Amino acid sequence: MMKPLIINNLEFAQEQQKLADSFAVSSLKRLAETLALHDKNTNPPTIYFELTGISSQFSHPSLHLRIKTKLPVICQRCLSEMLINLDLNFDYLITDTASNGIDENDEIDWLELNNEMDLLELIEDELLLAMPIAPVHEKNCSKLSMQSGENPNPFAMLKGKFK
């Protein structure tokens, strides 16, 4: 189990620190509950991350976070297991003032100055947001290949179910 990773986010940015590590997804309890995890996983899913402090970006100390992982979920169309490939990148500006007008810009993420920021919690929150609500195979879904590659009309499929 990964120990909590607590950082002073302002110091981390100002000193341009760098932290890269990996850990088993089972350390993130809320996320793990949403996944198709079972003992058969010979290689339990691993989460890789890289946190880079940048002393000044848009004239603010900021953090760049990269998260890379492959997570097993159940395809909602054919109900077999599939892997979601995630390679996520985030930039956060660190601020000590709650509102200064810029935070209405959706392009920019803000983190409040925090000398005890829980990095694992941030990673878990971002992964939970990035996970598709109803994952389906983009191609080679076994449910689709039965229908000679044609996209089934979802309403027709629904109708069939209620006959």
Ligand SMILES: [Zn+2]
């Ligand atoms: Zn499928």
